[in-house]
Amino acid sequence: MTNQQSLSALIEALKAVADVVPPKGIEPLSNAVFVGSGDSLSSAMLANRFGHRSMSSGDITWMDELPARCETLVGISHSGTSGATVRALRLANAAGIRTIAITSNPDSPLAEAADFVQQVPSLHVSETVPCSGHLMLGLGVATLTGATTAGAGRTLAQLLEANREIIEDAIEALPVEAPSGISVLTLPDVRSGGDFWMLKLIEACGLPVRSVALEESGHVDYFIGPQPYLALSLVGAAGAGRHTRLAEALASTGQQVQTVSVAGFAQTDNGTPDMIMDLGAAVVGTFLAAGAAKRWGRPPFRGGAVNMDARHIKLDEQPAI
Incomplete structure:
Protein backbone atom coordinates (compact mmCIF):
# COMPACT_ATOMS: atom_id res chain seq x y z
CA MET A 1 0.00 0.00 0.00
CA ALA A 150 -17.52 16.81 18.91
CA GLY A 151 -16.92 16.15 15.21
CA ALA A 152 -13.15 16.36 15.68
CA GLY A 153 -12.52 13.18 13.69
CA ARG A 154 -14.41 14.52 10.71
CA THR A 155 -12.71 17.90 10.97
CA LEU A 156 -9.28 16.28 11.05
CA ALA A 157 -10.22 14.08 8.07
CA GLN A 158 -11.27 17.12 6.04
CA LEU A 159 -8.06 18.97 6.84
CA LEU A 160 -5.89 15.96 5.99
CA GLU A 161 -7.68 15.69 2.65
CA ALA A 162 -7.14 19.38 1.97
CA ASN A 163 -3.47 19.31 2.98
CA ARG A 164 -2.24 16.09 1.34
CA GLU A 165 0.42 17.96 -0.60
CA ILE A 166 2.22 18.90 2.63
CA ILE A 167 3.30 15.28 3.09
CA GLU A 168 4.43 14.65 -0.48
CA ASP A 169 6.24 18.00 -0.69
CA ALA A 170 8.02 17.29 2.60
CA ILE A 171 9.15 13.84 1.44
CA GLU A 172 10.38 15.26 -1.87
CA ALA A 173 12.40 17.94 -0.03
CA LEU A 174 14.28 15.41 2.13
CA PRO A 175 17.99 14.93 1.44
CA VAL A 176 18.82 12.10 -0.94
CA GLU A 177 21.02 10.36 1.63
CA ALA A 178 20.12 9.69 5.25
CA PRO A 179 21.61 12.22 7.69
CA SER A 180 23.60 11.19 10.75
CA GLY A 181 20.81 12.52 12.96
CA ILE A 182 17.74 14.73 13.04
CA SER A 183 16.39 17.51 15.26
CA VAL A 184 12.68 18.40 15.19
CA LEU A 185 12.20 22.05 16.15
CA THR A 186 8.88 23.27 17.57
CA LEU A 187 7.03 25.91 19.52
CA PRO A 188 4.38 24.82 22.07
CA ASP A 189 1.43 24.90 19.66
CA VAL A 190 2.78 21.76 17.95
CA ARG A 191 5.12 20.47 20.66
CA SER A 192 3.17 17.21 21.10
CA GLY A 193 3.23 16.71 17.33
CA GLY A 194 6.98 17.34 17.24
CA ASP A 195 7.57 14.79 19.96
CA PHE A 196 5.54 12.33 17.90
CA TRP A 197 7.65 13.11 14.81
CA MET A 198 10.71 12.16 16.82
CA LEU A 199 9.25 8.77 17.77
CA LYS A 200 8.04 7.97 14.25
CA LEU A 201 11.36 8.95 12.61
CA ILE A 202 13.20 6.70 15.05
CA GLU A 203 10.82 3.79 14.43
CA ALA A 204 10.81 4.20 10.67
CA CYS A 205 14.44 5.07 9.99
CA GLY A 206 16.44 3.81 12.96
CA LEU A 207 18.25 7.14 13.25
CA PRO A 208 19.00 9.21 16.35
CA VAL A 209 16.33 11.92 16.52
CA ARG A 210 15.59 14.57 19.13
CA SER A 211 12.63 16.86 19.67
CA VAL A 212 13.76 20.26 20.86
CA ALA A 213 12.19 23.62 21.67
CA LEU A 214 12.86 26.02 18.81
CA GLU A 215 15.00 28.53 20.70
CA GLU A 216 17.11 25.81 22.31
CA SER A 217 18.09 24.54 18.88
CA GLY A 218 19.77 27.87 18.27
CA HIS A 219 21.83 27.35 21.41
CA VAL A 220 22.81 23.73 20.69
CA ASP A 221 22.25 22.59 17.09
CA TYR A 222 24.29 25.54 15.88
CA PHE A 223 27.41 23.57 16.84
CA ILE A 224 26.53 20.18 15.33
CA GLY A 225 28.76 19.03 12.48
CA PRO A 226 30.57 18.59 10.24
CA GLN A 227 28.71 15.30 9.57
CA PRO A 228 25.43 15.63 7.60
CA TYR A 229 22.62 16.56 9.97
CA LEU A 230 18.99 17.48 9.33
CA ALA A 231 16.95 20.06 11.23
CA LEU A 232 13.20 19.70 10.60
CA SER A 233 11.54 22.99 11.47
CA LEU A 234 7.91 22.16 12.27
CA VAL A 235 5.95 25.42 12.04
CA GLY A 236 2.47 25.84 13.49
CA ALA A 237 0.40 29.00 13.67
CA ALA A 238 2.98 31.06 15.57
CA GLY A 239 6.61 32.10 15.31
CA ALA A 240 7.15 31.63 11.57
CA GLY A 241 9.56 34.56 11.50
CA ARG A 242 11.70 33.11 14.26
CA HIS A 243 11.74 29.71 12.52
CA THR A 244 13.03 31.45 9.37
CA ARG A 245 15.76 33.42 11.13
CA LEU A 246 16.97 30.39 13.02
CA ALA A 247 16.97 28.29 9.83
CA GLU A 248 19.25 30.86 8.23
CA ALA A 249 21.61 30.74 11.20
CA LEU A 250 21.74 26.93 11.21
CA ALA A 251 22.32 26.83 7.45
CA SER A 252 25.27 29.18 7.88
CA THR A 253 27.06 26.50 9.93
CA GLY A 254 26.48 23.78 7.32
CA GLN A 255 23.23 22.34 8.60
CA GLN A 256 20.49 21.19 6.25
CA VAL A 257 17.24 22.79 7.42
CA GLN A 258 13.85 21.79 6.08
CA THR A 259 10.73 23.73 7.04
CA VAL A 260 7.34 22.02 7.18
CA SER A 261 4.36 24.25 7.95
CA VAL A 262 1.15 22.78 9.31
CA ALA A 263 -0.51 26.17 9.75
CA GLY A 264 -3.11 25.03 7.22
CA PHE A 265 -4.54 22.76 9.92
CA ALA A 266 -5.21 25.69 12.27
CA GLN A 267 -8.80 26.20 13.38
CA THR A 268 -10.66 29.45 13.96
CA ASP A 269 -9.82 30.70 17.43
CA ASN A 270 -12.54 29.57 19.82
CA GLY A 271 -10.70 30.40 23.01
CA THR A 272 -9.20 26.94 23.50
CA PRO A 273 -5.85 25.52 22.35
CA ASP A 274 -5.88 24.08 18.85
CA MET A 275 -5.43 20.33 19.34
CA ILE A 276 -6.57 19.63 15.75
CA MET A 277 -3.47 21.34 14.33
CA ASP A 278 -1.23 19.39 16.69
CA LEU A 279 -2.87 16.08 15.79
CA GLY A 280 -2.69 16.95 12.10
CA ALA A 281 1.01 17.62 12.55
CA ALA A 282 1.41 14.15 14.07
CA VAL A 283 -0.14 12.56 10.98
CA VAL A 284 2.10 14.57 8.67
CA GLY A 285 5.16 13.46 10.65
CA THR A 286 4.13 9.81 10.57
CA PHE A 287 3.78 9.73 6.79
CA LEU A 288 6.92 11.83 6.37
CA ALA A 289 8.79 9.24 8.45
CA ALA A 290 7.46 6.40 6.30
CA GLY A 291 8.49 8.28 3.16
CA ALA A 292 11.93 9.00 4.60
CA ALA A 293 12.44 5.31 5.37
CA LYS A 294 11.68 4.41 1.77
CA ARG A 295 13.80 7.23 0.34
CA TRP A 296 16.79 6.31 2.48
CA GLY A 297 16.43 2.54 2.19
CA ARG A 298 15.92 2.06 5.93
CA PRO A 299 12.95 -0.30 6.50
CA PRO A 300 10.74 0.60 9.50
CA PHE A 301 11.62 -1.09 12.77
CA ARG A 302 15.01 -1.99 11.24
CA GLY A 303 13.37 -4.28 8.76
CA GLY A 304 12.15 -6.71 11.40
CA ALA A 305 15.51 -6.96 13.17
CA VAL A 306 13.95 -5.52 16.32
CA ASN A 307 12.00 -7.84 18.63
CA MET A 308 8.50 -6.36 18.63
CA ASP A 309 6.86 -8.45 21.36
CA ALA A 310 7.30 -5.45 23.70
CA ARG A 311 7.47 -7.62 26.81
CA HIS A 312 9.97 -5.22 28.33
CA ILE A 313 7.30 -2.49 28.59
CA LYS A 314 4.20 -4.54 29.42
CA LEU A 315 2.79 -5.10 32.85
CA ASP A 316 4.52 -8.06 34.49
CA GLU A 317 2.13 -8.11 37.46
CA GLN A 318 4.89 -7.48 39.98
CA PRO A 319 3.77 -5.35 42.93
CA ALA A 320 3.81 -1.63 42.22
CA ILE A 321 4.95 -0.76 45.74
Missing part, protein backbone atom coordinates in the same frame (compact mmCIF):
# COMPACT_ATOMS: atom_id res chain seq x y z
CA THR A 2 1.38 3.42 -0.95
CA ASN A 3 1.66 6.37 1.42
CA GLN A 4 -1.30 8.07 -0.25
CA GLN A 5 -3.44 4.92 -0.09
CA SER A 6 -2.66 4.55 3.62
CA LEU A 7 -3.53 8.19 4.17
CA SER A 8 -6.84 7.74 2.33
CA ALA A 9 -7.70 4.78 4.57
CA LEU A 10 -6.94 6.84 7.67
CA ILE A 11 -9.08 9.72 6.40
CA GLU A 12 -12.04 7.43 5.76
CA ALA A 13 -11.71 5.91 9.25
CA LEU A 14 -11.64 9.38 10.83
CA LYS A 15 -14.79 10.39 8.95
CA ALA A 16 -16.68 7.48 10.51
CA VAL A 17 -15.22 7.48 14.04
CA ALA A 18 -17.54 8.09 16.98
CA ASP A 19 -17.12 11.21 19.10
CA VAL A 20 -15.23 10.92 22.36
CA VAL A 21 -17.45 11.74 25.33
CA PRO A 22 -16.32 12.32 28.93
CA PRO A 23 -17.11 9.78 31.67
CA LYS A 24 -20.37 10.35 33.51
CA GLY A 25 -20.15 12.00 36.90
CA ILE A 26 -16.57 13.19 36.59
CA GLU A 27 -15.67 16.55 38.10
CA PRO A 28 -13.48 19.08 36.28
CA LEU A 29 -9.75 18.48 36.49
CA SER A 30 -7.62 20.38 38.97
CA ASN A 31 -3.82 20.12 39.17
CA ALA A 32 -3.88 17.10 36.89
CA VAL A 33 -0.78 15.28 35.68
CA PHE A 34 -1.09 13.24 32.47
CA VAL A 35 1.33 10.33 32.17
CA GLY A 36 2.20 7.81 29.49
CA SER A 37 5.10 6.17 27.70
CA GLY A 38 6.17 6.33 24.06
CA ASP A 39 3.32 7.41 21.79
CA SER A 40 1.10 7.87 24.84
CA LEU A 41 3.51 10.38 26.33
CA SER A 42 3.18 12.45 23.15
CA SER A 43 -0.59 12.30 23.68
CA ALA A 44 -0.14 13.38 27.31
CA MET A 45 1.82 16.44 26.19
CA LEU A 46 -1.35 17.88 24.64
CA ALA A 47 -2.55 18.53 28.20
CA ASN A 48 0.20 21.11 28.71
CA ARG A 49 -1.66 23.49 26.39
CA PHE A 50 -4.74 23.23 28.64
CA GLY A 51 -2.88 24.20 31.82
CA HIS A 52 -2.00 20.73 33.09
CA ARG A 53 1.27 18.83 33.33
CA SER A 54 2.63 15.79 31.51
CA MET A 55 5.46 13.42 32.29
CA SER A 56 6.73 9.94 31.61
CA SER A 57 4.91 7.34 33.68
CA GLY A 58 8.29 5.72 34.35
CA ASP A 59 9.42 8.87 36.15
CA ILE A 60 6.74 8.14 38.73
CA THR A 61 6.94 4.37 38.83
CA TRP A 62 10.69 3.92 38.99
CA MET A 63 11.31 6.89 41.27
CA ASP A 64 8.44 5.75 43.51
CA GLU A 65 7.52 9.42 43.76
CA LEU A 66 4.27 11.16 42.83
CA PRO A 67 4.32 14.67 41.32
CA ALA A 68 4.08 17.54 43.79
CA ARG A 69 0.60 19.04 44.21
CA CYS A 70 -0.96 16.42 41.93
CA GLU A 71 -4.69 16.10 42.62
CA THR A 72 -5.52 13.83 39.65
CA LEU A 73 -3.23 11.40 37.87
CA VAL A 74 -4.31 10.53 34.32
CA GLY A 75 -2.75 7.41 32.84
CA ILE A 76 -2.73 7.01 29.05
CA SER A 77 -2.34 3.73 27.16
CA HIS A 78 -4.22 2.62 24.07
CA SER A 79 -3.97 -1.06 25.02
CA GLY A 80 -4.17 -0.37 28.75
CA THR A 81 -1.25 -2.72 29.39
CA SER A 82 1.76 -0.39 29.53
CA GLY A 83 3.44 -1.53 32.72
CA ALA A 84 4.87 1.74 34.02
CA THR A 85 1.57 3.56 33.45
CA VAL A 86 -0.50 0.95 35.27
CA ARG A 87 1.94 1.02 38.17
CA ALA A 88 1.85 4.83 38.30
CA LEU A 89 -1.94 4.76 38.75
CA ARG A 90 -1.64 2.11 41.46
CA LEU A 91 0.84 4.30 43.32
CA ALA A 92 -1.59 7.23 43.08
CA ASN A 93 -4.44 5.07 44.35
CA ALA A 94 -2.39 4.04 47.36
CA ALA A 95 -1.77 7.72 48.11
CA GLY A 96 -5.47 8.61 47.87
CA ILE A 97 -5.11 10.60 44.65
CA ARG A 98 -7.92 10.48 42.09
CA THR A 99 -7.02 8.45 39.02
CA ILE A 100 -8.32 8.43 35.44
CA ALA A 101 -7.43 6.08 32.58
CA ILE A 102 -7.52 7.06 28.92
CA THR A 103 -7.63 3.86 26.90
CA SER A 104 -9.47 2.02 24.15
CA ASN A 105 -9.68 -1.10 26.34
CA PRO A 106 -12.17 -0.75 29.23
CA ASP A 107 -11.27 -4.25 30.47
CA SER A 108 -7.54 -3.56 30.73
CA PRO A 109 -5.35 -3.43 33.86
CA LEU A 110 -5.10 0.34 33.41
CA ALA A 111 -8.88 0.74 33.42
CA GLU A 112 -9.13 -1.53 36.46
CA ALA A 113 -6.66 0.68 38.33
CA ALA A 114 -8.57 3.91 37.64
CA ASP A 115 -11.42 5.66 39.43
CA PHE A 116 -12.76 6.82 36.05
CA VAL A 117 -12.18 5.58 32.52
CA GLN A 118 -12.10 7.91 29.52
CA GLN A 119 -12.67 5.40 26.75
CA VAL A 120 -11.60 6.26 23.21
CA PRO A 121 -12.46 4.41 20.00
CA SER A 122 -10.01 2.42 17.89
CA LEU A 123 -9.43 3.22 14.25
CA HIS A 124 -9.30 -0.07 12.41
CA VAL A 125 -6.73 0.76 9.78
CA SER A 126 -3.64 -1.07 8.55
CA GLU A 127 -0.50 0.88 9.49
CA THR A 128 3.18 0.31 8.87
CA VAL A 129 4.16 3.25 11.07
CA PRO A 130 1.28 3.74 13.53
CA CYS A 131 -0.42 7.01 14.43
CA SER A 132 -4.14 6.22 14.76
CA GLY A 133 -3.89 5.30 18.43
CA HIS A 134 -2.20 8.61 19.22
CA LEU A 135 -4.99 10.51 17.46
CA MET A 136 -7.70 8.86 19.55
CA LEU A 137 -5.77 9.20 22.80
CA GLY A 138 -5.15 12.86 21.97
CA LEU A 139 -8.88 13.43 21.58
CA GLY A 140 -9.36 11.67 24.91
CA VAL A 141 -6.90 14.08 26.55
CA ALA A 142 -8.63 17.11 25.04
CA THR A 143 -12.06 15.84 26.08
CA LEU A 144 -10.98 15.39 29.70
CA THR A 145 -9.64 18.93 29.81
CA GLY A 146 -13.06 20.24 28.83
CA ALA A 147 -12.30 21.07 25.19
CA THR A 148 -15.02 20.62 22.62
CA THR A 149 -14.16 17.56 20.54
Whole structure:
Protein backbone atom coordinates (compact mmCIF):
# COMPACT_ATOMS: atom_id res chain seq x y z
CA MET A 1 0.00 0.00 0.00
CA THR A 2 1.38 3.42 -0.95
CA ASN A 3 1.66 6.37 1.42
CA GLN A 4 -1.30 8.07 -0.25
CA GLN A 5 -3.44 4.92 -0.09
CA SER A 6 -2.66 4.55 3.62
CA LEU A 7 -3.53 8.19 4.17
CA SER A 8 -6.84 7.74 2.33
CA ALA A 9 -7.70 4.78 4.57
CA LEU A 10 -6.94 6.84 7.67
CA ILE A 11 -9.08 9.72 6.40
CA GLU A 12 -12.04 7.43 5.76
CA ALA A 13 -11.71 5.91 9.25
CA LEU A 14 -11.64 9.38 10.83
CA LYS A 15 -14.79 10.39 8.95
CA ALA A 16 -16.68 7.48 10.51
CA VAL A 17 -15.22 7.48 14.04
CA ALA A 18 -17.54 8.09 16.98
CA ASP A 19 -17.12 11.21 19.10
CA VAL A 20 -15.23 10.92 22.36
CA VAL A 21 -17.45 11.74 25.33
CA PRO A 22 -16.32 12.32 28.93
CA PRO A 23 -17.11 9.78 31.67
CA LYS A 24 -20.37 10.35 33.51
CA GLY A 25 -20.15 12.00 36.90
CA ILE A 26 -16.57 13.19 36.59
CA GLU A 27 -15.67 16.55 38.10
CA PRO A 28 -13.48 19.08 36.28
CA LEU A 29 -9.75 18.48 36.49
CA SER A 30 -7.62 20.38 38.97
CA ASN A 31 -3.82 20.12 39.17
CA ALA A 32 -3.88 17.10 36.89
CA VAL A 33 -0.78 15.28 35.68
CA PHE A 34 -1.09 13.24 32.47
CA VAL A 35 1.33 10.33 32.17
CA GLY A 36 2.20 7.81 29.49
CA SER A 37 5.10 6.17 27.70
CA GLY A 38 6.17 6.33 24.06
CA ASP A 39 3.32 7.41 21.79
CA SER A 40 1.10 7.87 24.84
CA LEU A 41 3.51 10.38 26.33
CA SER A 42 3.18 12.45 23.15
CA SER A 43 -0.59 12.30 23.68
CA ALA A 44 -0.14 13.38 27.31
CA MET A 45 1.82 16.44 26.19
CA LEU A 46 -1.35 17.88 24.64
CA ALA A 47 -2.55 18.53 28.20
CA ASN A 48 0.20 21.11 28.71
CA ARG A 49 -1.66 23.49 26.39
CA PHE A 50 -4.74 23.23 28.64
CA GLY A 51 -2.88 24.20 31.82
CA HIS A 52 -2.00 20.73 33.09
CA ARG A 53 1.27 18.83 33.33
CA SER A 54 2.63 15.79 31.51
CA MET A 55 5.46 13.42 32.29
CA SER A 56 6.73 9.94 31.61
CA SER A 57 4.91 7.34 33.68
CA GLY A 58 8.29 5.72 34.35
CA ASP A 59 9.42 8.87 36.15
CA ILE A 60 6.74 8.14 38.73
CA THR A 61 6.94 4.37 38.83
CA TRP A 62 10.69 3.92 38.99
CA MET A 63 11.31 6.89 41.27
CA ASP A 64 8.44 5.75 43.51
CA GLU A 65 7.52 9.42 43.76
CA LEU A 66 4.27 11.16 42.83
CA PRO A 67 4.32 14.67 41.32
CA ALA A 68 4.08 17.54 43.79
CA ARG A 69 0.60 19.04 44.21
CA CYS A 70 -0.96 16.42 41.93
CA GLU A 71 -4.69 16.10 42.62
CA THR A 72 -5.52 13.83 39.65
CA LEU A 73 -3.23 11.40 37.87
CA VAL A 74 -4.31 10.53 34.32
CA GLY A 75 -2.75 7.41 32.84
CA ILE A 76 -2.73 7.01 29.05
CA SER A 77 -2.34 3.73 27.16
CA HIS A 78 -4.22 2.62 24.07
CA SER A 79 -3.97 -1.06 25.02
CA GLY A 80 -4.17 -0.37 28.75
CA THR A 81 -1.25 -2.72 29.39
CA SER A 82 1.76 -0.39 29.53
CA GLY A 83 3.44 -1.53 32.72
CA ALA A 84 4.87 1.74 34.02
CA THR A 85 1.57 3.56 33.45
CA VAL A 86 -0.50 0.95 35.27
CA ARG A 87 1.94 1.02 38.17
CA ALA A 88 1.85 4.83 38.30
CA LEU A 89 -1.94 4.76 38.75
CA ARG A 90 -1.64 2.11 41.46
CA LEU A 91 0.84 4.30 43.32
CA ALA A 92 -1.59 7.23 43.08
CA ASN A 93 -4.44 5.07 44.35
CA ALA A 94 -2.39 4.04 47.36
CA ALA A 95 -1.77 7.72 48.11
CA GLY A 96 -5.47 8.61 47.87
CA ILE A 97 -5.11 10.60 44.65
CA ARG A 98 -7.92 10.48 42.09
CA THR A 99 -7.02 8.45 39.02
CA ILE A 100 -8.32 8.43 35.44
CA ALA A 101 -7.43 6.08 32.58
CA ILE A 102 -7.52 7.06 28.92
CA THR A 103 -7.63 3.86 26.90
CA SER A 104 -9.47 2.02 24.15
CA ASN A 105 -9.68 -1.10 26.34
CA PRO A 106 -12.17 -0.75 29.23
CA ASP A 107 -11.27 -4.25 30.47
CA SER A 108 -7.54 -3.56 30.73
CA PRO A 109 -5.35 -3.43 33.86
CA LEU A 110 -5.10 0.34 33.41
CA ALA A 111 -8.88 0.74 33.42
CA GLU A 112 -9.13 -1.53 36.46
CA ALA A 113 -6.66 0.68 38.33
CA ALA A 114 -8.57 3.91 37.64
CA ASP A 115 -11.42 5.66 39.43
CA PHE A 116 -12.76 6.82 36.05
CA VAL A 117 -12.18 5.58 32.52
CA GLN A 118 -12.10 7.91 29.52
CA GLN A 119 -12.67 5.40 26.75
CA VAL A 120 -11.60 6.26 23.21
CA PRO A 121 -12.46 4.41 20.00
CA SER A 122 -10.01 2.42 17.89
CA LEU A 123 -9.43 3.22 14.25
CA HIS A 124 -9.30 -0.07 12.41
CA VAL A 125 -6.73 0.76 9.78
CA SER A 126 -3.64 -1.07 8.55
CA GLU A 127 -0.50 0.88 9.49
CA THR A 128 3.18 0.31 8.87
CA VAL A 129 4.16 3.25 11.07
CA PRO A 130 1.28 3.74 13.53
CA CYS A 131 -0.42 7.01 14.43
CA SER A 132 -4.14 6.22 14.76
CA GLY A 133 -3.89 5.30 18.43
CA HIS A 134 -2.20 8.61 19.22
CA LEU A 135 -4.99 10.51 17.46
CA MET A 136 -7.70 8.86 19.55
CA LEU A 137 -5.77 9.20 22.80
CA GLY A 138 -5.15 12.86 21.97
CA LEU A 139 -8.88 13.43 21.58
CA GLY A 140 -9.36 11.67 24.91
CA VAL A 141 -6.90 14.08 26.55
CA ALA A 142 -8.63 17.11 25.04
CA THR A 143 -12.06 15.84 26.08
CA LEU A 144 -10.98 15.39 29.70
CA THR A 145 -9.64 18.93 29.81
CA GLY A 146 -13.06 20.24 28.83
CA ALA A 147 -12.30 21.07 25.19
CA THR A 148 -15.02 20.62 22.62
CA THR A 149 -14.16 17.56 20.54
CA ALA A 150 -17.52 16.81 18.91
CA GLY A 151 -16.92 16.15 15.21
CA ALA A 152 -13.15 16.36 15.68
CA GLY A 153 -12.52 13.18 13.69
CA ARG A 154 -14.41 14.52 10.71
CA THR A 155 -12.71 17.90 10.97
CA LEU A 156 -9.28 16.28 11.05
CA ALA A 157 -10.22 14.08 8.07
CA GLN A 158 -11.27 17.12 6.04
CA LEU A 159 -8.06 18.97 6.84
CA LEU A 160 -5.89 15.96 5.99
CA GLU A 161 -7.68 15.69 2.65
CA ALA A 162 -7.14 19.38 1.97
CA ASN A 163 -3.47 19.31 2.98
CA ARG A 164 -2.24 16.09 1.34
CA GLU A 165 0.42 17.96 -0.60
CA ILE A 166 2.22 18.90 2.63
CA ILE A 167 3.30 15.28 3.09
CA GLU A 168 4.43 14.65 -0.48
CA ASP A 169 6.24 18.00 -0.69
CA ALA A 170 8.02 17.29 2.60
CA ILE A 171 9.15 13.84 1.44
CA GLU A 172 10.38 15.26 -1.87
CA ALA A 173 12.40 17.94 -0.03
CA LEU A 174 14.28 15.41 2.13
CA PRO A 175 17.99 14.93 1.44
CA VAL A 176 18.82 12.10 -0.94
CA GLU A 177 21.02 10.36 1.63
CA ALA A 178 20.12 9.69 5.25
CA PRO A 179 21.61 12.22 7.69
CA SER A 180 23.60 11.19 10.75
CA GLY A 181 20.81 12.52 12.96
CA ILE A 182 17.74 14.73 13.04
CA SER A 183 16.39 17.51 15.26
CA VAL A 184 12.68 18.40 15.19
CA LEU A 185 12.20 22.05 16.15
CA THR A 186 8.88 23.27 17.57
CA LEU A 187 7.03 25.91 19.52
CA PRO A 188 4.38 24.82 22.07
CA ASP A 189 1.43 24.90 19.66
CA VAL A 190 2.78 21.76 17.95
CA ARG A 191 5.12 20.47 20.66
CA SER A 192 3.17 17.21 21.10
CA GLY A 193 3.23 16.71 17.33
CA GLY A 194 6.98 17.34 17.24
CA ASP A 195 7.57 14.79 19.96
CA PHE A 196 5.54 12.33 17.90
CA TRP A 197 7.65 13.11 14.81
CA MET A 198 10.71 12.16 16.82
CA LEU A 199 9.25 8.77 17.77
CA LYS A 200 8.04 7.97 14.25
CA LEU A 201 11.36 8.95 12.61
CA ILE A 202 13.20 6.70 15.05
CA GLU A 203 10.82 3.79 14.43
CA ALA A 204 10.81 4.20 10.67
CA CYS A 205 14.44 5.07 9.99
CA GLY A 206 16.44 3.81 12.96
CA LEU A 207 18.25 7.14 13.25
CA PRO A 208 19.00 9.21 16.35
CA VAL A 209 16.33 11.92 16.52
CA ARG A 210 15.59 14.57 19.13
CA SER A 211 12.63 16.86 19.67
CA VAL A 212 13.76 20.26 20.86
CA ALA A 213 12.19 23.62 21.67
CA LEU A 214 12.86 26.02 18.81
CA GLU A 215 15.00 28.53 20.70
CA GLU A 216 17.11 25.81 22.31
CA SER A 217 18.09 24.54 18.88
CA GLY A 218 19.77 27.87 18.27
CA HIS A 219 21.83 27.35 21.41
CA VAL A 220 22.81 23.73 20.69
CA ASP A 221 22.25 22.59 17.09
CA TYR A 222 24.29 25.54 15.88
CA PHE A 223 27.41 23.57 16.84
CA ILE A 224 26.53 20.18 15.33
CA GLY A 225 28.76 19.03 12.48
CA PRO A 226 30.57 18.59 10.24
CA GLN A 227 28.71 15.30 9.57
CA PRO A 228 25.43 15.63 7.60
CA TYR A 229 22.62 16.56 9.97
CA LEU A 230 18.99 17.48 9.33
CA ALA A 231 16.95 20.06 11.23
CA LEU A 232 13.20 19.70 10.60
CA SER A 233 11.54 22.99 11.47
CA LEU A 234 7.91 22.16 12.27
CA VAL A 235 5.95 25.42 12.04
CA GLY A 236 2.47 25.84 13.49
CA ALA A 237 0.40 29.00 13.67
CA ALA A 238 2.98 31.06 15.57
CA GLY A 239 6.61 32.10 15.31
CA ALA A 240 7.15 31.63 11.57
CA GLY A 241 9.56 34.56 11.50
CA ARG A 242 11.70 33.11 14.26
CA HIS A 243 11.74 29.71 12.52
CA THR A 244 13.03 31.45 9.37
CA ARG A 245 15.76 33.42 11.13
CA LEU A 246 16.97 30.39 13.02
CA ALA A 247 16.97 28.29 9.83
CA GLU A 248 19.25 30.86 8.23
CA ALA A 249 21.61 30.74 11.20
CA LEU A 250 21.74 26.93 11.21
CA ALA A 251 22.32 26.83 7.45
CA SER A 252 25.27 29.18 7.88
CA THR A 253 27.06 26.50 9.93
CA GLY A 254 26.48 23.78 7.32
CA GLN A 255 23.23 22.34 8.60
CA GLN A 256 20.49 21.19 6.25
CA VAL A 257 17.24 22.79 7.42
CA GLN A 258 13.85 21.79 6.08
CA THR A 259 10.73 23.73 7.04
CA VAL A 260 7.34 22.02 7.18
CA SER A 261 4.36 24.25 7.95
CA VAL A 262 1.15 22.78 9.31
CA ALA A 263 -0.51 26.17 9.75
CA GLY A 264 -3.11 25.03 7.22
CA PHE A 265 -4.54 22.76 9.92
CA ALA A 266 -5.21 25.69 12.27
CA GLN A 267 -8.80 26.20 13.38
CA THR A 268 -10.66 29.45 13.96
CA ASP A 269 -9.82 30.70 17.43
CA ASN A 270 -12.54 29.57 19.82
CA GLY A 271 -10.70 30.40 23.01
CA THR A 272 -9.20 26.94 23.50
CA PRO A 273 -5.85 25.52 22.35
CA ASP A 274 -5.88 24.08 18.85
CA MET A 275 -5.43 20.33 19.34
CA ILE A 276 -6.57 19.63 15.75
CA MET A 277 -3.47 21.34 14.33
CA ASP A 278 -1.23 19.39 16.69
CA LEU A 279 -2.87 16.08 15.79
CA GLY A 280 -2.69 16.95 12.10
CA ALA A 281 1.01 17.62 12.55
CA ALA A 282 1.41 14.15 14.07
CA VAL A 283 -0.14 12.56 10.98
CA VAL A 284 2.10 14.57 8.67
CA GLY A 285 5.16 13.46 10.65
CA THR A 286 4.13 9.81 10.57
CA PHE A 287 3.78 9.73 6.79
CA LEU A 288 6.92 11.83 6.37
CA ALA A 289 8.79 9.24 8.45
CA ALA A 290 7.46 6.40 6.30
CA GLY A 291 8.49 8.28 3.16
CA ALA A 292 11.93 9.00 4.60
CA ALA A 293 12.44 5.31 5.37
CA LYS A 294 11.68 4.41 1.77
CA ARG A 295 13.80 7.23 0.34
CA TRP A 296 16.79 6.31 2.48
CA GLY A 297 16.43 2.54 2.19
CA ARG A 298 15.92 2.06 5.93
CA PRO A 299 12.95 -0.30 6.50
CA PRO A 300 10.74 0.60 9.50
CA PHE A 301 11.62 -1.09 12.77
CA ARG A 302 15.01 -1.99 11.24
CA GLY A 303 13.37 -4.28 8.76
CA GLY A 304 12.15 -6.71 11.40
CA ALA A 305 15.51 -6.96 13.17
CA VAL A 306 13.95 -5.52 16.32
CA ASN A 307 12.00 -7.84 18.63
CA MET A 308 8.50 -6.36 18.63
CA ASP A 309 6.86 -8.45 21.36
CA ALA A 310 7.30 -5.45 23.70
CA ARG A 311 7.47 -7.62 26.81
CA HIS A 312 9.97 -5.22 28.33
CA ILE A 313 7.30 -2.49 28.59
CA LYS A 314 4.20 -4.54 29.42
CA LEU A 315 2.79 -5.10 32.85
CA ASP A 316 4.52 -8.06 34.49
CA GLU A 317 2.13 -8.11 37.46
CA GLN A 318 4.89 -7.48 39.98
CA PRO A 319 3.77 -5.35 42.93
CA ALA A 320 3.81 -1.63 42.22
CA ILE A 321 4.95 -0.76 45.74
